[in-house]
């Protein structure tokens with residue numbers, strides 16, 4: 167019985183998440199008009215309602231995310247107030263800065279419920295709906311007060327005592343992540359994934375940066391995260407690369423070939439392939455030999471992979487990307503036969519002009535599973551990889567951080583895999599987290615002045631140079647040691663490159679601009695890292711005047727208040743941490759974390775300008791301990807957020 171309820175609860179969660187992402191997906195704003203989407207939404211609502219009716223009574227689920235807790239409280243209240251309404255999840259949002267005087271959060275479900283009641287023939291004004299909802303709010307320690315505004319909005323004011331306790335806890339324990347939902351669950355994140363023997367380009371940089379922070383996010387909440395580098399290390403192009411390698415480096419199996427420029431090597435091979443008949447023939451033979459594991463040819467292939475790997479690793483080392491495990495396309499070679507056999511057995515493949523294709527439900531273009539001549543494709547290897555990740559690795563969540571250009575490919579693969587029974591969407595969350603292309607400041611494809619692809623190492627070098635120049639401009643070499651200067655330049659350069667990417671909605675194209683990303687006055691890592699050093703230095707003001715123990719005692723007892731509106735605002739922003747991260751896990755969008763960090767830093771500045779840590783009263787100094795606690799809580803959540811973004815913080819800069 168318990169297990170059944172759990173499963174239903176999970177189904178509701180999943181459906182709600184699907185619904186939320188349909189409704190909140192910014193790109194689908196116009197598409198909302200789209201009747202297909204509307205239908206989907208109403209079907210989802212119905213499905214949720216059905217699950218709900220089997221699952222009574224609803225229970226309040228309080229969590230570290232204040233928003234999620236409020237949603238739960240209101241959801242329960244609505245179910246209690248209107249047991250016959252086919253139930254929806256309460257719509258609660260934090261109020262915008264302009265509306266803050268009307269409340270901290272707002273629930274606007276009353277109108278919708280009144281509409282649903284009206285459809286069912288019952289007339290009741292939204293404001294009366296709101297009253298009834300409020301009568302049914304379960305007792306809790308979160309809400310201080312509520313008001314009904316306008317046509318039936320419910321404004322929620324947060325309880326200060328609750329906030330004080332949570333801030334005190336942050337001071338004493340640091341950020342705590344609720345791991346109850348992640349226990350024993352695995353997340354597979356496929357990211358970076360460059361191609362062997364080709365230059366790793368800015369697209370792979372995006373994938374690396376975004377993928378790494380998605381992986382960090384799930385890991386923070388206790389999931390077992392597998393970071394998979396699905397490198398393109400297989401395919402017919404290796405035939406020609408191997409032929410060229412054998413000609414140029416006959417001792418390839420003894421010494422790592424010194425190919426300094428793989429791009430050039432690739433181009434040379436291609437040219438010979440196109441021009442020389444004999445070379446072409448050898449290239450084809452190599453493909454066959456590679457597939458049949460001919461030892462010498464296999465070694466040549468490995469040598470080429472090794473050269474690439476060394477190049478990739480340079481980028482990973484500099485960006486401090488760790489834990490990324492290479493499981494490339496070649497890994498699935500021997501597993502593809504079995505998958506194709508299964509598909510054939512289930513009669514899912516269609517013979518079409520020499521090749522085997524597979525139609526996936528709802529998708530106009532079929533997958534090519536077997537090429538004319540028997541070879542496999544990118545579709546085949548991804549179907550196989552998905553099957554492996556679900557059924558061998560036992561992943562519960564699969565995430566593919568790959569450019570939006572491959573959106574159709576992933577829709578095909580996911581739909582086909584589900585049709586083939588490789589996974590059940592009710593059990594396994596499988597998502598393509600796509601991202602847009604990188605543009606230069608001229609809004610054209612990102613290239614060097616001479617039109618070449620930008621080498622990532624060069625790009626990173628330039629970042630370091632610019633960050634260093636900036637530090638010199640600010641005269642920092644007078645304060646910092648040589649090592650501190652180097653650390654600062656590294657952290658600022660890589661931090662800024664990462665942050666600039668992460669702060670824009672990944673689905674959009676993104677303009678790469680060093681000037682913007684390094685601007686110490688803008689919403690950049692440079693600015694935020696600097697803010698963090700300031701926040702951390704607050705303690706210095708009271709050095710020798712109060713001990714950490716005394717501070718933590720006050721934090722524990724909750725004997726401080728948030729009387730000044732700037733203190734209150736800062737506390738409220740700090741406490742949105744888990745709400746923001748919970749949404750990020752739902753949407754796989756990182757930019758709201760950056761927006762929140764910027765808000766947090768602004769809230770801190772406003773607080774710090776007006777709320778003095780030491781106040782003079784009748785000629786006596788009074789230490790405002792609550793303010794110290796607020797500053798330390800700010801630093802804790804900010805550091806935690808930087809960690810998730812994969813950005814190293816500094817003590818001095």
Ligand SMILES: NC(=[NH2+])NCCC[C@H](N)C(=O)O
Nearest residue numbers: 356359360361396397398568
């Ligand atoms: N499972 C995957 N298909 N992952 C992404 C691979 C990306 C591919 N190597 C590329 O550079 O475009």
